[in-house]
Amino acid sequence: MSKKKALVSLLLCGAMIFGALPVSAEGRTYDDREEIVKTGIDLTAPTTLTIAKPLKAVTTTAAKYYITGSSDPEKNLTVNGVAVEDRGRFGSWGVQVNLAVGKNVFTINNGGTTQTVTITREKGDSGAAKTTKLTAAKPTANDYAFAGEYTLTCTAPSGAKVTAKVGSQTVELEQAVATAEDGVPATYKGTVLLEEGSISSVTYTLSFNGQSSTVESAGSITVFAADAKPTVRINQNSTTVYETNDTSSNFVAMLNEGATDKIVELGDNLAKLSLGGWVKKEFIDVVEGDPSIENKIEKVSWELGEGGEYLILHGSVASTFKSYMNSEKVYLRFYNMKGVSNFNVDKSELFERVQVSSDSRSTTIELYCKEADSVLGYDVRYNEDGSITVFFNAKPQLGSEDLPLESVTVVVDAGHGGADPGALGVLNAAFGPTEDDITMAHALAVQKRLESLGANVIMSVPTTLPQNKKVVLHERVQITRDAEADFFVSLHCNSVGGSANDLKSEGSEVYYYENVSRDFAKDVLTALTENTGRNLRGTYYSNYFVNRNTTCPGFLLEMGFVSNPKEYDQLRSEDSLFATANAVADGILNFLQ
Numbered sequence: 056m057s058k059k060k061a062l063v064s065l066l067l068c069g070a071m072i073f074g075a076l077p078v079s080a081e082g083r084t085y086d087d088r089e090e091i092v093k094t095g096i097d098l099t100a101p102t103t104l105t106i107a108k109p110l111k112a113v114t115t116t117a118a119k120y121y122i123t124g125s126s127d128p129e130k131n132l133t134v135n136g137v138a139v140e141d142r143g144r145f146g147s148w149g150v151q152v153n154l155a156v157g158k159n160v161f162t163i164n165n166g167g168t169t170q171t172v173t174i175t176r177e178k179g180d181s182g183a184a185k186t187t188k189l190t191a192a193k194p195t196a197n198d199y200a201f202a203g204e205y206t207l208t209c210t211a212p213s214g215a216k217v218t219a220k221v222g223s224q225t226v227e228l229e230q231a232v233a234t235a236e237d238g239v240p241a242t243y244k245g246t247v248l249l250e251e252g253s254i255s256s257v258t259y260t261l262s263f264n265g266q267s268s269t270v271e272s273a274g275s276i277t278v279f280a281a282d283a284k285p286t287v288r289i290n291q292n293s294t295t296v297y298e299t300n301d302t303s304s305n306f307v308a309m310l311n312e313g314a315t316d317k318i319v320e321l322g323d324n325l326a327k328l329s330l331g332g333w334v335k336k337e338f339i340d341v342v343e344g345d346p347s348i349e350n351k352i353e354k355v356s357w358e359l360g361e362g363g364e365y366l367i368l369h370g371s372v373a374s375t376f377k378s379y380m381n382s383e384k385v386y387l388r389f390y391n392m393k394g395v396s397n398f399n400v401d402k403s404e405l406f407e408r409v410q411v412s413s414d415s416r417s418t419t420i421e422l423y424c425k426e427a428d429s430v431l432g433y434d435v436r437y438n439e440d441g442s443i444t445v446f447f448n449a450k451p452q453l454g455s456e457d458l459p460l461e462s463v464t465v466v467v468d469a470g471h472g473g474a475d476p477g478a479l480g481v482l483n484a485a486f487g488p489t490e491d492d493i494t495m496a497h498a499l500a501v502q503k504r505l506e507s508l509g510a511n512v513i514m515s516v517p518t519t520l521p522q523n524k525k526v527v528l529h530e531r532v533q534i535t536r537d538a539e540a541d542f543f544v545s546l547h548c549n550s551v552g553g554s555a556n557d558l559k560s561e562g563s564e565v566y567y568y569e570n571v572s573r574d575f576a577k578d579v580l581t582a583l584t585e586n587t588g589r590n591l592r593g594t595y596y597s598n599y600f601v602n603r604n605t606t607c608p609g610f611l612l613e614m615g616f617v618s619n620p621k622e623y624d625q626l627r628s629e630d631s632l633f634a635t636a637n638a639v640a641d642g643i644l645n646f647l648q
């Protein structure tokens with residue numbers, strides 16, 4: 056291992072060429088910068104004076120405006136005679152200006168070339184926007200309820216008359232809170248009594264200012280008998296289970312498509328399942344015939360695979376579960392499961408023993424690792440024959456000196472892409488690359504660096520993705536699960552809205568979900584900020600969708616701010632591509648050494 060360690064430290068030195076520490080030329084063990092940064096993605100923008108925002112004269116009620124554009128970085132830049140200090144290396148700039156009521160003319164001068172922009176500030180009225188329409192007619196998506204009282208709500212102009220028709224019942228809704236002026240959007244509420252059955256939609260009628268209109272709710276209502284415990288199936292992978300009837304509460308589990316359970320309670324937007332947590336109603340489907348969810352396990356088997364091991368529970372239901380992993384064990388608690396007793400893990404290279412316990416509601420399987428930190432992650436899969444497979448991802452060994460990552464698979468996830476440009480950036484899409492161009496260029500650089508170390512790299516977003524297509528978030532997670540990948544690296548750029556002083560937001564931050572990812576994420580972030588000189592903002596726990604992945608260590612890296620001219624230009628540089636590629640590769644090497 057000592058040779059490998061030496062290699063890693065040499066590589067780290069190589070990666071530091073952009074950091075504050077001076078590094079001797081012989082400190083680098085590879086000389087492929089040109090190869091790595093040659094991504095084919097155009098990150099250039101004009102180096103002449105342009106105004107990207109606003110693209111034409113604008114009118115606003117705001118007191119400040121953030122003007123941005125490109126310039127010739129070799130020449131002075133002034134806005135109304137005041138020098139622009141914060142400019143990117145390629146000439147991108149942004150200035151927050153104060154607006155007086157009326158016309159504001161700004162002259163931008165770049166070494167004698169001038170452009171003007173006119174921003175008109177209108178005096179705002181009372182500030183409250185008004186409406187003549189009825190919106191947010193409940194249910195806005197297919198809803199579930201128990202027989203009994205059901206609350207209808209919608210948003211409509213204050214001072215209106217709103218009625219709702221459900222089947223043969225018509226009720227008048229009441230405005231929940233009075234507003235100062237008629238026409239300001241207000242919430243209206245009313246209650247109906249529902250009986251078991253299904254209601255395809257609710258018809259709302261709005262009467263306002265002598266006009267009348269009707270709106271159908273977008274969703275239907277399935278009404279269960281008051282004492283029913285309907286069987287439901289999760290319809291989306293990585294569905295969050297919340298601790299309470301509130302999406303801002305802690306999450307206690309994460310369920311995959313097919314997970315089957317019973318509803319025990321219903322809230323406005325969430326349903327409580329028998330495993331003891333709440334999921335969004337939009338992520339459940341009712342299972343016809345209300346089948347039993349008791350899962351009697353007939354047999355338990357264990358299999359060894361190339362990248363890990365598999366526990367197979369031969370039963371008939373896709374049981375819901377709560378789980379976690381730490382350096383010593385993997386904990387899995389399956390609900391409504393029976394028939395598992397302590398089984399043999401002699402075949403396993405990862406685990407030395409298993410402890411199975413059960414109560415009236417669940418079966419808990421705790422698998423103790425032979426060696427701390429030898430398991431990268433796990434994945435619970437529901438099979439068509441009713442069995443459940445749990446995959447345990449084995450930490451790969453470093454390979455040869457030349458190709459240390461030859462047995463490592465990495466999913467590199469370029470944020471956004473295709474129809475989703477992500478954040479527009481300082482040059483506002485009209486003149487320069489958007490977040491998705493920048494993330495793809497960095498992802499390609501990371502891919503090349505990892506491949507030069509022997510890794511098998513899977514790009515979650517193809518470079519050929521058509522402009523009208525997207526790779527949605529759960530597809531990105533699914534790619535990682537299907538590949539039984541060892542690492543997942545998601546690259547993004549940060550951005551703040553134009554009303555804040557965008558110049559001031561800068562730096563890199565990283566988000567992780569599983570504990571196993573925390574040090575890895577932190578390590579990559581530290582290397583990235585050292586390599587680029589960017590401000591280190593922090594390492595944070597988060598349930599961003601792409602982070603909700605238990606199969607392998609991973610993170611979502613916000614590399615820098617595309618709303619900050621200096622960082623926007625740096626993110627478009629070869630330095631940034633090379634620094635990021637090295638930070639990620641070094642982080643993986645460190646993790647595995």
Ligand SMILES: [Zn+2]
Nearest residue numbers: 470477547548
């Ligand atoms: Zn993003």
